[in-house]
Amino acid sequence: MSNDAHARPSGEADILYDPDVPTPTHGERARTLVSNIKTGTLCTLAQEPAGFPYGSFVTFSLDSGDPIFFISTMAEHTKNLLLDGRASLLVAESGGADPLAGGRVTLLGEARQLVADEDRAKARASYLAIHPNASYYIDFGDFSFWKLEVASLRYIGGYGRMSW
Template identity: 40%
Template sequence: MTQDDMPRTVRGLLRALDRASLATLLPGEPAGWPYASLVLVAVDHDLSPILLMSDMAEHTKAIKADGRVSLLFDGTGGLDQPLTGPRVTVLGRVERTGDERLKARFLARHPDAALYAGFKDFGFYRIALERAHLVGGFGKIRWIDVAELAPPQAEGLVEAEAGIIDHMNADHADAIQLYAAKLLGRAGDGWKMTGIDPEGIDLRRGGEVARLGFDAPLQAAGEARKILVNMVARARSMP
């Protein structure tokens, strides 16, 4: 992994994982202590993590007093030697959001959360990132500023995303299954697309998530159809 690869590695980790460890500072007893908790995460097109949290949770009480947080995304699962694998800690400031698009992106990533997302004591939150600390394995360690993390943008893709996902899941479930089985080596039926951004697509099957990256970033939403069709052809050509 070169220095130039590191921002892309961070983006890939954030998008590939659907949960993270959230660290906050407790405002009450024991005041001032760091508090780590497990949260479900979706990631927006600009790389901002999106959370759904209960007002009664200790971490929610903490961020109301101090919005500075960090999230650890651990990509070492399944490795015989976890310390050789990648993990990234991102730092940012969190604020509650009423943005319906962010809510929809989170619920597409975590469909079961729809059961409680509408409860009055739950709210959606967006984290504005400031820095990231990547440990890509032994000796592959670097702080990365948010400007360097900025993902590529594809004109019109944010607005077109929901329609693309609905169309693929409704009319091309077989293609999604091919992506998972042939291109990613994932077992089982019933994979769904949950997101698309300039660098790849997100898939889910029950409690499993998967990330399929594109060979090159999309420049505009209109390119999505061509690349999705090309990936089907590639998958069908594989033994």
């Protein structure tokens, strides 16, 4: 008699998963995480004190995997981006007893303001589809769309699961 709770009466181990189904790659897990979560921490390089990292909570949508932000010119992160477009976005799962066991992704790249009418219209549609409450301020003159053109990312899927 086997002490294995998952063993069959024959004593052979019971397979709990289909070995023919491939395990998602870290890249696939990162894309899924970013696609399912629409808030994150945008990190920019501060004007004052100069050069220090500055993190702020933002909402975003996606355009071909690149985050789109709708941010005000009054915000510190926008002022920072106008001087230096280098930025990162941390997107993390929440909940669970151990927050460090959850998945998280840091996207790194260059942020640029969307100025072409076609780009802004596309960003507006995707942003409002994800964040319908933005319709209350979508036409405010001091807000604009920005796109983080992702150059690299760091995925951490919990303890011991990580890659660039």
